[in-house]
Amino acid sequence: MKDSDTNMKYLFEPRGIAVVGASKSPGKIGHTVVKNIVCGGFRGNIYPVNPKGGEMLGLRVYEHLEAIDGRVDVAMIVVPAEVAFEAIQECAHKDVKFAVIISSGFSEVGNVAEELKIARFAREHGIRIVGPNVFGIYSAVSSLNATFGPADVKSGNVAIITQSGAIGIAMIGKTKVEGIGLSAMISVGNKSDVNEMDLLDYLTFQDDAKVILMYLEGVKSGERLVGVLKRATRKKPVIVIKSGRSSRGAQAAASHTGSLAGEDRVFDDVARQCGVIRAESIQEALNWCRFLADVPPPTGEDCVIITNGGGIGVLTADACEKYGVNLSDEVADLKRTFEDVMPSFGSAKNPIDLTGGASPDDYDRALVTALENENIDSVACLGCQTAAFDAQRFEQIAEERYAQFKPVKPIVFSLFGGEEVERSILGLKAKGIPVFPDVYEMTAFLGALYRDYRNKISSETEPAKAEIDVAAIKCAISRARADQRHFLLAREAQEVMRAANIAIPESRVAHSPEDAVRYAEEIGYPIVMKVISKDIIHKSDAGAVALDLVNKQEILDAYEAIMRNSRSYKSDAVIDGIQVDEMIQGGVETIIGARRDNSFGPTVMFGLGGIYVEVLKDIAFRAFPLSREETLNMIGQINSYPLLLGVRGDARKDIDEVADTIIKVGWILQNCAEISDIEVNPLVVYDHGDGVKAVDVRILLSESQEA
């Protein structure tokens, strides 16, 4: 880890950079890259490389890499795909640390073999590859603009990692226009070696990056992703735009990147679990990036809205509910706090309505009052252009109070009106003060700030453990393998449940009426009985099943009836005994699933059974392992959760046991690499204290013998 960190530093802070395929013809990529490096004021050495040699932009052009005297940490490769491999071979001779392959024409157009060949060679020779099919890299710390994008990049503290080159290049321009400064910008292209996780992990510990923005389509990092994301979000806000949210978008992403995006529901839940702030659109992400680095965290959950317009106050309250911002409801305290600063007919309920006649001084007093009150943790200040509203004066007050209280708590602003108001918005924005033209945008930002805050204050919990008898499970698996099966039989799956100490319905095999009675009494009534015979498939049709048996006599009668009916149904049937089972009744049906996700590795799923899953898709996902707290949080996320808490006079269900079972199922998957999928459906959940029962369990094995 440490080692690769050090290495990655030279990608962002190379001492020398070569451009293999440098061109003297303006307009060519091989020219633009060199020009951008030069114009960007790169602090290290610049080595254009082209067999023709000569000079360009005042620099010597080297005929080949080996002709360079100094160290080359990074080589930008802009030669055609056909000769890229040769260039990488040259890099190996020159001990280049990173080759950034801008050239396209590889796996993105089906030329997978060439890409693999390069990647393999590079790995063998200790070269890390970025790309191919990238637009290059921008790194503020070394004033490096090694891209073929715009020459002019605004430096700052937002680091951007993008899976789309076009979006990356356009973002360089867009961030400049919007006044957002970048600390780094890099695209991952075809990810033949370095991927977004490597970059994220480096940027997590790179001080200039105060906020990280990622544009993702598909992620294929397996379980590493979860750890990297969790570590990153503890240190700084990580905003992710992931396209392919919709099924139509996922299809489009698949045809665009050639890799399936995976289930967006899983991504959404797990990203949230990791503390990621997910933005829907690029605009939203940029709105958040702009201020997140600078705005102080709230001191707690209670936000107060100050407004001079009731209408925009109400709209903001709506937006707060949408974006998970909690409005302070301490009416008495609010009244006391604001009574001196507002007119008698204004509202001292939150939103605090100073009314349309509010002057800048009224605002000032209300702001100071709110910011000094330690029961108020964040402030949203709204201004509607009215006859009494002086935008210029408001701007001054906002600036002054923002600066004064910045060490203490956040204030965000939204201003709505004409030209003067627009000017104030631009003025405040330019000073890095969070101001938005629309209250929904403002509140979305506040919501992002709160998500980051809640993630950072949440305690880092240890994964919950569970004892699993792995040997017993391997035994069941080996029987399936011996049988050439990729799934476990019901009985084998039950063995797996037992090995994890998960309760299953009791079951015995009786060979005599006396056996049956004894087992029934051990298990407890009511009982279900059925014949065990390979020769009788449709047991109910044969009259070889008996339900709801409640006493000894019924057991004896049923035994006799099942034997008689079985024989009359098929006289030569081989009967291996009669199964005596606990009858499952009552309880709430739930589902627990566990499988290896392409993006996140082991993940668990929970939902209520039957139509809740199938029709309403009311399910929650988490990456595994999980702490107990995270597990309970996952259970509480589903919409039908009140059914577990008990509605309409029903008792609370055994939620603790559900959590335990999720953890156990997760550990089965985690500890048994050969298992690819587990589904407990239904897991019947009884009243609190009465536990759960895994009634039906399906377990699939991975295709390969040993994973």
Place this chain on the structure above:
Amino acid sequence: MKDSDTNMKYLFEPRGIAVVGASKSPGKIGHTVVKNIVCGGFRGNIYPVNPKGGEMLGLRVYEHLEAIDGRVDVAMIVVPAEVAFEAIQECAHKDVKFAVIISSGFSEVGNVAEELKIARFAREHGIRIVGPNVFGIYSAVSSLNATFGPADVKSGNVAIITQSGAIGIAMIGKTKVEGIGLSAMISVGNKSDVNEMDLLDYLTFQDDAKVILMYLEGVKSGERLVGVLKRATRKKPVIVIKSGRSSRGAQAAASHTGSLAGEDRVFDDVARQCGVIRAESIQEALNWCRFLADVPPPTGEDCVIITNGGGIGVLTADACEKYGVNLSDEVADLKRTFEDVMPSFGSAKNPIDLTGGASPDDYDRALVTALENENIDSVACLGCQTAAFDAQRFEQIAEERYAQFKPVKPIVFSLFGGEEVERSILGLKAKGIPVFPDVYEMTAFLGALYRDYRNKISSETEPAKAEIDVAAIKCAISRARADQRHFLLAREAQEVMRAANIAIPESRVAHSPEDAVRYAEEIGYPIVMKVISKDIIHKSDAGAVALDLVNKQEILDAYEAIMRNSRSYKSDAVIDGIQVDEMIQGGVETIIGARRDNSFGPTVMFGLGGIYVEVLKDIAFRAFPLSREETLNMIGQINSYPLLLGVRGDARKDIDEVADTIIKVGWILQNCAEISDIEVNPLVVYDHGDGVKAVDVRILLSESQEA
């Protein structure tokens, strides 16, 4: 109707306007209003009125209204609340048609009595009141800016009606900054007389208003609202921002306007039913207003995305799913259409990816191809700033093709990049071409365009009828009234169901075992029996209920057992007989509700029973009456609808009978003004063809004897 239309015209096109309370002191509202009227270039006569007389802004100031010679169609009232009544009395003498009371200090601060007094007097004297507590009126058709807002209003074709004065004034400035032209802008304030419906109805038939935008908090127009909205949305797009979406926002709205906002779910469903395009935020509404008047409607549902960046293509596909825009999926046709205009490695799946190397000419060819193809109904064209992208040239092409194909089908654009791109966005915007900096904003607009299109092409359906025996219902109600009850007993509610021909479980009262057997056989097994006795409240505890009786012998045994148990439970109990009921089993439980909504008048509700309603809030609302098509649409709206279609091998349920029952329940409410609430819960729905049963019905009566 016709008459009030004509009248309303003089509010927007007065021949003469007086300002009662005109002031010579700049900064005072009485000054600003006169100044704005003068500076706005009003085409009629302007009469400042102030007891001091004299002259202002080159106009004679009249000492009182009666001193004016010419017609005064509108009087702006800006005197203090205490003397407003006198001013209205003067208006009566002068035959003023409209008094617009800008003055505040009425019901909004609790001074309800004064407001009512003025409203009553005005009504008696044929004066219509706008306000009090409004900012005035802007009307482009007569160049009238009778507001105390900004002097400079951009004229155009968007009419705005607002319930918030502050938002209205700020919008005047905001629309100017954004380059959106207004045909009218008016606030309704306290709505002592003229309300948003009166204004909407007028603007529906006013040609300059091509798009109507309404900002609403609470609406109290009862059923009139539905008719006015439906009529308006047939003629032109009606965009509504309604605050108080969230429970917290609704509280804030209540404390702001003093009127409860009502259930937002009802508003949302009914507004959609009426063809309203609901915007969440002001920004979103303005984005839509700007272009909706001008962009042609799509020719059908199939949209094609053309892009030079895969990433923004995928994001747009996501946004299309979110905003209900259907992407064409005719892959073969798309391939044929675009194969000549794109590189071999681009994607001819929708989104059509021209790839990052696309030149303006490539775009041009792709655009023309798409626009000429009659299988493509609308086009979303995206541009990412790449090395090959020339924003200026793109702008020219976009302008040319937009103009060429404007009579045929819509094209919308989204451009993403740096300064040049920003310039092109501003350039296209200024020409009225729909272009957006973010693909989500673009797609939200396209979604609004499609919602308007779908509403306009939907056939105007006749309300479905149902025969209701109103006399029988009145009879049941009168019995409840005689009993001083505001609710019907179960038996009375059943009578109401019968009067509407809604199936209820069969039930008879037996007085002998023979009766019981006969009734059971008439009804059909299985049967439920229970004692009828006022003296036995807890019938199950008394052993006086028998379930699931399946033959004659069980009926006879049960009869005997119930009589015996009842007597031994309470020896002196008066037994009125034994109820013989159909046993309800199987089927899906649903709920139908009907009540009078404050905003919309009679509304009906439908959802699946039990936890679907209580926990998941999976319900749909509609204003009544409803066509059959609208009813089926309502049923199909709930998330759990697949349960009615039949999932997991279940048969399809009798959805037709559900629709019929919703219509019948609606007509009961509609025809019986004394009924305030009906809830059928559960309505059990059987398999298709097997009908429904209203198992439990609660009916509430309005407090007043005769509604």
